[in-house]
Amino acid sequence: MSVIYLDHLSGTPLHPKVKEAMIQHINTIFGNPVSDHRLGRQAAQALEEARQQVADLINAEPKEIVFESCGTESVNHAIKGVAIGLREKGRRIITTNIEHKSVLNSLRTLRLLDYQVTSLDVDSYGLVDPAQVEKAITPDTILISVMLANNEIGTIEPIADIARIARKHKVVMHTDAVDAVGIIPVDVKGLGVDLLSLAANQFYGPPGVGALYVRKGTPVWPLLDGGVQENRRRAGTENLIGIVGLGVAAEMARLEMAERLPRLKALRDRLKEGLLARIPEIVINGHPEYHLPHLLSVSIKYVEGESLMLMLDDEDIAVATRSACASGSLRASHVLIATGLDFATAQGTLLFSLGRDTTEEHIDRVLEVLPPIVENLRAMSPLYRKEHAV
Numbered sequence: 001m002s003v004i005y006l007d008h009l010s011g012t013p014l015h016p017k018v019k020e021a022m023i024q025h026i027n028t029i030f031g032n033p034v035s036d037h038r039l040g041r042q043a044a045q046a047l048e049e050a051r052q053q054v055a056d057l058i059n060a061e062p063k064e065i066v067f068e069s070c071g072t073e074s075v076n077h078a079i080k081g082v083a084i085g086l087r088e089k090g091r092r093i094i095t096t097n098i099e100h101k102s103v104l105n106s107l108r109t110l111r112l113l114d115y116q117v118t119s120l121d122v123d124s125y126g127l128v129d130p131a132q133v134e135k136a137i138t139p140d141t142i143l144i145s146v147m148l149a150n151n152e153i154g155t156i157e158p159i160a161d162i163a164r165i166a167r168k169h170k171v172v173m174h175t176d177a178v179d180a181v182g183i184i185p186v187d188v189k190g191l192g193v194d195l196l197s198l199a200a201n202q203f204y205g206p207p208g209v210g211a212l213y214v215r216k217g218t219p220v221w222p223l224l225d226g227g228v229q230e231n232r233r234r235a236g237t238e239n240l241i242g243i244v245g246l247g248v249a250a251e252m253a254r255l256e257m258a259e260r261l262p263r264l265k266a267l268r269d270r271l272k273e274g275l276l277a278r279i280p281e282i283v284i285n286g287h288p289e290y291h292l293p294h295l296l297s298v299s300i301k302y303v304e305g306e307s308l309m310l311m312l313d314d315e316d317i318a319v320a321t322r323s324a325c326a327s328g329s330l331r332a333s334h335v336l337i338a339t340g341l342d343f344a345t346a347q348g349t350l351l352f353s354l355g356r357d358t359t360e361e362h363i364d365r366v367l368e369v370l371p372p373i374v375e376n377l378r379a380m381s382p383l384y385r386k387e388h389a390v
Contacts, residue, residue, distance in 0.1 A: 004317045004362045008202075008294065009151055009179060009353040014245070015204035021248040022206065022241050033238060034229065043240055050247025054211050057250040058196065059187040066212045066233045067243050071178035071199030073223075074212040075102040077234070078174045078195040081220035082143045083110050086172070090140030091115045096128045096157075098335045099147055100176055107145075116140075124340050125287040126155035134165045141171050148177040148186070148196075152322055152335040152351060153286035154295035156180070163192035172218060178202055178210070182253035183292060184261070194218040200242070204356065205249030209242035260356060265293040267354050267363055272296055274367040279374050283345060285336060296352040299341060302384035303348045303377040308370070311377075312350075315369045320351040344383070 005013075014022075025046060031039030033047045051062045068074040083093070093110065095103060097119045107117045118136045122128050128146060137144075144166050149156045159175050166173035174195035180186055181196075182203025188196055195218060199210035214220055214233065226235030253260075272284060275298055285297035300308065305321035312319055322333045332346035352366075378384040 002316070004365055006352045006354060006358065006362070006366070007318045007320045008355040009351065010320060011201045011207055012204045012355060013357070014206060015249055015252050015356075017252050018205055018245045018248045022245045025241055025244045029240065033240065034227065046244055047238060047240060050243045050250075053247035053251045053254075054198075057186070057254045058181060058198070058213060059189050060213050061216070063231065064188075064213055064215060066214055066230045067238055067246075068210045068212055068234065069239065070208055071176075071197055071202075071210045072102040074178075074197035074199070074210045075100070075176050076106050077212050077223050078197060078220065079103065079106040079143065079145055080110065080223060082172050082174070082195070082218075083113075083115060084221035085219035086142040090138075090142045092118065092138055092141045094118045094120065094133060094136050094141060094144045094171075096120045096122055096146055097338045098122050098126055098128075098150055098152075099145070100151055100178070103145055103147070103176055122338055125290075126150050126153050126285075126335065126339050127287060127290070128157055128162075130158055130161040130165055133162050134169070137165070137169050137171060141169070143172045143174060145174040145176065147179075148175045148191075149180040149184070149292050150286070150335060151179040152333055153297045153339070154292035155287040156184075156290040156292065158290075159191050159193065163194075166194075167192060179292065179295075182250065182257075183294060185257065188213050188215070195220065200246035200249050203249050203253045206242050206245040209239055209246045211246065256356075261293050264354050264358075267358055267360065268294060268296050268352075270360065271352060271354075271363045271366065272298075274363070275370070278367060278371040283341065285339065285341070285349070294354040296354075297336075297349060298352070299336065299345045299349040300374055301345055301348060302381045302387070303374055305347055305349045307377055308348070308350055308373060311373045312366075312369065315365075317366060317369065320353070321349055322351060 029042050031043040033044040051065045054065050055062045120132050163173045173193045175193050176197050178199045181198035194215045196213040201207040222233050224235040281301040283299040309321050332343045336346040
């Protein structure tokens with residue numbers, strides 16, 4: 001039996017068109033884009049075509065796209081690049097307490113360099129209040145970084161509202177959109193952000209390649225010193241084959257999104273309603289309306305998420321307990337704790353992320369297999385027996 005893959009937030013399989021394009025370029029284009037000879041010009045043309053494809057996906061200008069090695073590097077470049085570029089103006093940065101580790105750990109490093117970080121609370125759905133963002137701004141605030149969509153609960157944040165506040169106070173606005181771009185429509189002009197991070201492996205492109213949108217005039221210092229690549233914003237020879245894959249993935253996401261969105265939402269709703277009907281005492285995490293269409297986070301009381309994941313794996317169903325960058329940690333999710341979920345319930349969380357190949361049969365298989373697994377684990381739980389003792 002083939003594996004039912006419901007962990008697309010950890011990485012997606014290559015779109016067939018992406019695979020085809022990458023193989024073609026491996027065989028035909030191997031020059032360096034900065035070389036002036038014919039092979040170099042061919043490579044440069046492929047690079048700029050991909051830049052245009054990524055720009056078209058997010059309604060940006062090609063010159064505003066900087067290719068990076070992944071979403072994490074893109075986030076690091078945005079945050080640390082602004083911190084260095086505006087170090088004479090101020091050293092205060094605003095964020096939320098549900099951000100991805102790439103944001104939180106970048107800010108932890110900056111704290112060691114005497115930058116101050118204000119981390120804002122969210123409500124029970126994971127939403128940050130734009131009014132609280134504005135209240136936190138001080139004269140020395142140089143950057144606001146708030147993710148577009150949360151990678152553990154799927155809540156979509158009011159980025160356009162926050163960006164308007166940032167513009168009013170002349171503060172640079174960054175959004176980590178790694179888990180949103182290619183999944184839902186993202187328009188950098190409509191959002192009004194100065195910086196936006198994305199990664200190919202979230203929308204059927206290759207791992208190890210991402211991009212940073214940099215609005216014209218935004219002061220971002222390069223993190224890598226070296227040559228003139230990426231308009232002097234990121235030195236080093238570009239991963240051309242990976243970038244080609246990112247470009248095609250962006251094009252396919254733009255062309256297929258209208259079909260993908262309603263189908264993914266219908267499958268997610270089928271899974272959510274089926275679990276609520278079959279398993280008592282569960283919590284659906286995230287906002288009921290402002291939510292990624294392909295993600296479902298469920299906390300199941302009186303069981304441990306790691307055990308659920310392993311037992312589903314034995315049934316050839318691949319899911320996650322939290323984001324890939326935090327997996328392996330025995331701590332409860334900082335995102336779930338921030339929404340007010342208690343530690344014990346948070347430890348019983350499963351994260352389902354659906355994809356373009358997910359079918360109703362896959363969802364029905366989960367609904368067939370998971371309830372008896374939960375029942376068996378709860379039967380062994382002293383907490384469950386105590387709570388339900390007659």
